Amino acid sequence: MSMPGENITLPQPVLGTARLAPATPKILAAKISTLAAIPTAAAIATGVHYWCGDREPIPEPRYYTLMGIFFAFGLLMAIVQKFSPRARQWVADTCPIIAAGIVFLTIWEAGTAGFRLLPLPYFPSPASVLKGLIEDRAMLFTSAMHSLWLLVRGYLLGVCFGFVTGVCVGWYAKARYWGMPVLKLLGPIPATAWIPLAMVIAPKGYSAVGIVALAVWFPVAMLTMSGIANTRAAYLDVARTLGADEKFLVFRVAIPAAMPNIFLGLFMGLGSSFLTLIVAETVGVKAGLGWYVAWAQGWAEYGKVYAALVIMAAFFSTIMTLLFKARDRVLVWQKGMIKW
Amino acid sequence: MVAPIQSSKEGESLRFVEVSKSFAAADSNEGARLALDRVSVEVAPRELVSIIGPSGCGKSTLLRLSAGLDHPTSGELWVGEELITGPSAERGLVFQDPNLFPWLSVRGNVEAGLVARGVLAEKRAEVSEFIELVGLQTFANSYPHHLSGGMAQRVALARALINHPKVLLLDEPLGALDAFTRMRMQDEVLRLWENRGTTILLVTHDIDEAIYMSDRIILMTPRPGRIERVISVKLDRPRQRNSAEFLQLRSDILEFLHFTGKGDLAV
Numbered sequence: 001m002s003m004p005g006e007n008i009t010l011p012q013p014v015l016g017t018a019r020l021a022p023a024t025p026k027i028l029a030a031k032i033s034t035l036a037a038i039p040t041a042a043a044i045a046t047g048v049h050y051w052c053g054d055r056e057p058i059p060e061p062r063y064y065t066l067m068g069i070f071f072a073f074g075l076l077m078a079i080v081q082k083f084s085p086r087a088r089q090w091v092a093d094t095c096p097i098i099a100a101g102i103v104f105l106t107i108w109e110a111g112t113a114g115f116r117l118l119p120l121p122y123f124p125s126p127a128s129v130l131k132g133l134i135e136d137r138a139m140l141f142t143s144a145m146h147s148l149w150l151l152v153r154g155y156l157l158g159v160c161f162g163f164v165t166g167v168c169v170g171w172y173a174k175a176r177y178w179g180m181p182v183l184k185l186l187g188p189i190p191a192t193a194w195i196p197l198a199m200v201i202a203p204k205g206y207s208a209v210g211i212v213a214l215a216v217w218f219p220v221a222m223l224t225m226s227g228i229a230n231t232r233a234a235y236l237d238v239a240r241t242l243g244a245d246e247k248f249l250v251f252r253v254a255i256p257a258a259m260p261n262i263f264l265g266l267f268m269g270l271g272s273s274f275l276t277l278i279v280a281e282t283v284g285v286k287a288g289l290g291w292y293v294a295w296a297q298g299w300a301e302y303g304k305v306y307a308a309l310v311i312m313a314a315f316f317s318t319i320m321t322l323l324f325k326a327r328d329r330v331l332v333w334q335k336g337m338i339k340w
Numbered sequence: 341m342v343a344p345i346q347s348s349k350e351g352e353s354l355r356f357v358e359v360s361k362s363f364a365a366a367d368s369n370e371g372a373r374l375a376l377d378r379v380s381v382e383v384a385p386r387e388l389v390s391i392i393g394p395s396g397c398g399k400s401t402l403l404r405l406s407a408g409l410d411h412p413t414s415g416e417l418w419v420g421e422e423l424i425t426g427p428s429a430e431r432g433l434v435f436q437d438p439n440l441f442p443w444l445s446v447r448g449n450v451e452a453g454l455v456a457r458g459v460l461a462e463k464r465a466e467v468s469e470f471i472e473l474v475g476l477q478t479f480a481n482s483y484p485h486h487l488s489g490g491m492a493q494r495v496a497l498a499r500a501l502i503n504h505p506k507v508l509l510l511d512e513p514l515g516a517l518d519a520f521t522r523m524r525m526q527d528e529v530l531r532l533w534e535n536r537g538t539t540i541l542l543v544t545h546d547i548d549e550a551i552y553m554s555d556r557i558i559l560m561t562p563r564p565g566r567i568e569r570v571i572s573v574k575l576d577r578p579r580q581r582n583s584a585e586f587l588q589l590r591s592d593i594l595e596f597l598h599f600t601g602k603g604d605l606a607v
Contacts (some may be wrong), residue, residue: 234439241407242453243429243503252455256443333443337485 030081030091037099038074042067045106052114053127060127062134070102124303132296132307140292140311147277147288148315150205154212155273159266162217166224166265170258171250176229183221191215191272192279199283208280215276216269223265227258260334263327270323274316289315351386351539352420352430352506354406359415361401374564375401378415381558381567383507385420388533388540390550391558394597398565399543403509406541407433419506429457432500432538436512438492440484446495447471447480453503463502470498473532490521494528501536508533510542514549522546526553530577547593551586552579559596569596 046067053059077095081088105126111117113125133140169179191214198207231254239253255262281290289308296304328335359379362372376398383389391399404410405417408427417424419431440449451467454460471480474494484492493513500508513529514522526549533540544550550557551573559569571593575585 232439234435234437235441237407237409237427238433238435238439238441238499239452239456240409240427241429241431241433241509242456242499243427244456248456252452253441256441259443331443333445333483333485335483337442 030078030088034092034095035074035078035081037095038077038102039071041099041102041106042071042074045102045109046071048106048109048114049127052109053125055113055116056125056128057120058128058131060131063127063130066130067102070098121300121302124306128303129306129310132301132303132305133310136304136307140289140307143287143289143292143308144311144315146285147281147290150208150212150281150285150288151273151277151319154209154277155216155270157209158213158216158269158273159220161213162220162265162269163224163262165217165221166262167228167250167255169221170225170228171254183218183225187218187222191218191276195280195283205285208277208285211280212273212276215272219268219272220262220265223261223268224258227261228254230261231257259331263331266323266327267320270320274312278312350504350506351537353385353418354383354507354539354541355418356381356402356406357416357418359402359405359412359417361398361405361410362413372413376405376412377564377566379565379567380415381570383539383541385539386537387555388530388542388553389556389558390542390544390554391560392544392547392550392593393560393565393568394562396565397560397562399560400511401565403433403511403541403543406507406509407431409433429453429503430506431509432503432505432507433509434493434496434500434511434513436515438484438489438496440487440492440495440499442484445481445483446476446487449484449495450498450502452499457503466502470502473501473535474498474528488521489517490525493517493525497529497532501532501538504536505538507539507541508536510540512543512545515545522549527578529553547590548581551575551589551593552581557593559593 046064049063049067053061053063074095077087077091081091109125109127112123113127165179165183168175169183170176191211194211194214195207198211201207202210235253235257236249239249244253277288278290278293281288282294285291289312293305293308296302296308356379359376360374361376362374365373379398379402391402393399401410405412406424408424408431424431441452444452447467450470451460451464454463454467468477468480471477474497476491476494476498479487479491484495487495496513510529514525517525529540530553532538542550542553554573557571557573558567559571560566561568571589573589575583575589580586
């Protein structure tokens with residue numbers, strides 16, 4: 001049996017002696033174990049929850065709904081993949097990892113609510129975390145938006161300053177002479193160490209932005225600098241013999257050549273901006289996810305603490321994914337050249 | 341066939357007048373090391389001249405000076421009536437490594453010279469013509485790391501030629517290619533040379549290549565780099581690599597370079 005549009009091997013374009021990345025093999029039929037993974041895991045999770053779910057201080061019946069959604073979703077994908085090669089590929093790639101996640105929740109529930117191996121209130125069951133997520137969603141949403149706004153301002157500010165610093169110090173000998181010592185001395189200081197000073201010199205909201213920006217500035221500046229300074233001399237020579245002026249050398253040769261490095265700086269800067277953001281929020285401002293965690297902990301509502309962690313995981317990894325996507329677009333010329 | 345692009349005779353003469361170049365030695369006690377010693381020679385417009393000689397004889401230095409990427413310690417270099425003071429789009433340079441900009445497609449690389457001179461808008465049509473000239477139409481949108489060595493070098497040639505240089509400087513451009521690709525590329529360069537009418541100064545290690553391609557061959561000796569002899573190659577084109585005259589000339593040059601003794605190198 002063959003459906004239209006499936007199982008067609010397109011001839012790979014042959015580019016002379018070109019080197020191409022090996023294409024992902026197409027899955028012709030999903031394995032039954034893959035298809036059954038999510039429904040099975042969801043069923044087991046439901047069983048475990050039925051057994052021990054009401055041993056938590058406050059039971060959370062909506063956990064059944066969550067598992068029901070997983071179960072139905074697993075079944076739905078098992079049917080959809082019959083008709084769509086794309087869905088089949090997705091099922092093969094993603095189902096096992098989702099199932100593993102559900103199994104992890106189940107083990108967690110058994111370890112907390114089930115056998116009470118871990119002490120309350122520090123280790124609530126996943127159902128309690130779900131409760132926190134649902135019941136405090138408005139507060140979590142506001143906090144996440146506040147964090148996002150702070151992060152966006154701080155990150156962009158830090159990237160702009162870092163990029164300009166890096167290009168100047170990397171390209172101009174004078175800027176390197178005067179700028180390098182500053183970069184080397186001030187850069188390695190963890191941005192959070194500036195918090196006491198920042199709280200004195202800037203209004204609270206702005207000091208947090210400044211701290212995040214500072215955390216981003218250093219890695220972006222450092223890696224941009226090294227990328228620019230290490231531009232292959234031959235590229236610059238070639239460009240000169242093509243009639244390039246200095247503007248062309250900087251913007252059309254050195255900066256594109258430094259892009260892989262610059263992206264390393266952007267990734268490192270993003271990582272340190274998350275860290276700094278959360279710390280800055282716990283001390284500097286009275287809003288945001290970092291503040292929310294401290295606040296929930298103060299009330300010993302650890303379900304809400306974990307709920308905030310879940311939101312952070314989703315929030316930060318989404319932003320990270322966006323940066324990866326941006327890199328894939330900008331550095332598309334590297335595809336097949338380096339391990340991607 | 342590709343129609344010739346605009347004025348197809350754009351070569352100018354290239355003159356070296358008593359050109360010397362010394363570099364600061366790695367060991368400061370040694371003083372300066374003389375790389376070129378009073379080199380004087382003139383390459384006529386639209387002539388193809390090769391430089392051969394052992395490594396360290398200053399061939400590449402000579403090319404960098406011609407490109408304007410370095411300055412002579414003393415002496416002058418002239419293109420036509422113009423003194424060379426720095427790099428210019430009038431003197432194209434192609435290295436052994438094609439040095440294509442990896443972040444640009446073939447098209448982007450070829451048009452780089454037009455972008456650099458700020459004339460892309462009015463000359464956009466030439467980009468396709470030059471890509472066609474080197475036979476890479478189907479690869480216009482490929483990135484450099486998808487190209488073979490020969491293809492990459494053809495892009496490098498197109499990139500240099502799009503500026504209509506008066507002089508094309510080639511620094512062992514075929515040195516990294518395998519023997520067969522290299523012979524094919526020699527014909528390719530000759531075809532471009534005849535098509536464009538550019539003056540070419542070619543540095544090479546390969547005596548056969550020099551004889552096959554050049555109007556004249558400059559033989560250099562090292563430490564310090566000096567012109568020892570200039571040989572005119574008076575063979576009809578296209579040349580036969582195995583004709584008696586070709587082989588005779590080859591053995592003359594080998595003899596001159598002292599490579600025909602009984603295994604003992606007098607260099």
